[in-house]
Amino acid sequence: MYCLDNIDNIKNTVRPKKTAHVYVPYNCGRKCPFCESRLMYDTMDTSLDKTLDVLRRIADSDIEDIMITGGEPCADLDALSKMLEVLKDKIVYVNTLFPSETAADIAKLFDEEYPCVKGINVSRHCNSYEKDSAFLAAPAEDSVLGSLKVPVRINCVIQNKEATAEWVDSVVKRWEVQYANKKNLELHFREDFNKVTAENLHVQDSPFLKTLCENYRYHYYNMGTSFDDVSFLADSGMTVYYHKILPYSICKIGPLTILHEMVVFPDGDVCTDWNQSKEGLEQYCQWVNFKL
Numbered sequence: 001m002y003c004l005d006n007i008d009n010i011k012n013t014v015r016p017k018k019t020a021h022v023y024v025p026y027n028c029g030r031k032c033p034f035c036e037s038r039l040m041y042d043t044m045d046t047s048l049d050k051t052l053d054v055l056r057r058i059a060d061s062d063i064e065d066i067m068i069t070g071g072e073p074c075a076d077l078d079a080l081s082k083m084l085e086v087l088k089d090k091i092v093y094v095n096t097l098f099p100s101e102t103a104a105d106i107a108k109l110f111d112e113e114y115p116c117v118k119g120i121n122v123s124r125h126c127n128s129y130e131k132d133s134a135f136l137a138a139p140a141e142d143s144v145l146g147s148l149k150v151p152v153r154i155n156c157v158i159q160n161k162e163a164t165a166e167w168v169d170s171v172v173k174r175w176e177v178q179y180a181n182k183k184n185l186e187l188h189f190r191e192d193f194n195k196v197t198a199e200n201l202h203v204q205d206s207p208f209l210k211t212l213c214e215n216y217r218y219h220y221y222n223m224g225t226s227f228d229d230v231s232f233l234a235d236s237g238m239t240v241y242y243h244k245i246l247p248y249s250i251c252k253i254g255p256l257t258i259l260h261e262m263v264v265f266p267d268g269d270v271c272t273d274w275n276q277s278k279e280g281l282e283q284y285c286q287w288v289n290f291k292l
């Protein structure tokens with residue numbers, strides 16, 4: 001397959017963004033086998049008060065956009081509303097399982113009450129453990145996601161690199177049903193980041209990617225210091241991504257240390273990386289005008 005990219009297609013030429021990654025101060029009830037973040041909650045003294053205090057300082061800073069993740073942001077809608085209220089003048093994205101029990105309330109929160117939420121990333125990993133652990137937090141029906149106004153990205157962590165073209169096609173078709181009436185829905189196949197290293201980040205030898213190349217129309221390739229994205233268009237026009245990202249956010253390139261974001265942990269601790277590193281924290285806080 002030829003990559004006929006031109007400069008207009010390269011998204012990462014935009015100016016650096018001032019961003020924060022916030023872990024909500026409560027865990028999720030599930031056990032996705034590849035997920036390390038739920039384990040972190042077992043050893044942390046979570047605090048909504050401390051998180052809100054940090055968010056107020058983020059609201060007063062030059063930080064432009066905030067990713068709210070977890071744990072499960074939608075497991076406590078009162079707490080999530082308090083966080084969104086503080087961040088209502090920023091750009092916010094939310095990672096969520098989108099549980100079914102409170103689906104109508106969640107939809108109201110994102111579609112009506114908090115227009116600051118510019119997109120949600122919904123985990124649908126398409127594997128048997130989803131059904132096995134459904135009693136912990138049943139995922140909302142696809143049609144619920146398809147009727148949301150807020151842009152939706154479906155995140156599917158790849159658990160079988162050798163997945164057949166038929167299996168990939170069945171996942172694509174599943175979401176094309178919703179895409180038919182919701183053009184702001186896209187599908188991300190994500191490599192398990194626990195297996196991604198600085199050495200293999202840009203080595204694209206996955207049979208899964210080959211399957212996508214052989215079956216979908218190439219759209220664009222976007223390479224960053226911490227990620228690699230290849231996107232495709234399905235027949236319907238829905239965008240399908242192959243996404244590979246490092247399991248940490250600070251990147252070292254020769255003498256340069258690239259700080260991508262501020263990270264807020266469930267106990268209110270402020271760091272510069274998902275592994276709780278505080279390298280360059282003072283400098284980052286100065287750059288984004290955040291009071292430590």
Ligand SMILES: C[S@@+](CC[C@H](N)C(=O)[O-])C[C@H]1O[C@@H](n2cnc3c(N)ncnc32)[C@H](O)[C@@H]1O
Binds near residue numbers: 028073121194
């Ligand atoms: C840790 S989850 C927290 C939010 C929410 N509970 C959920 O599952 O969407 C945040 C995002 O990380 C993704 N994720 C978790 N473990 C991953 C892994 N090992 N590799 C790639 N993505 C992963 C999830 O699919 C989700 O989109």
Ligand code: SF4
Binds near residue numbers: 030035037072
């Ligand atoms: S629902 Fe989210 S936070 Fe919970 S285990 Fe799965 S990926 Fe991790």
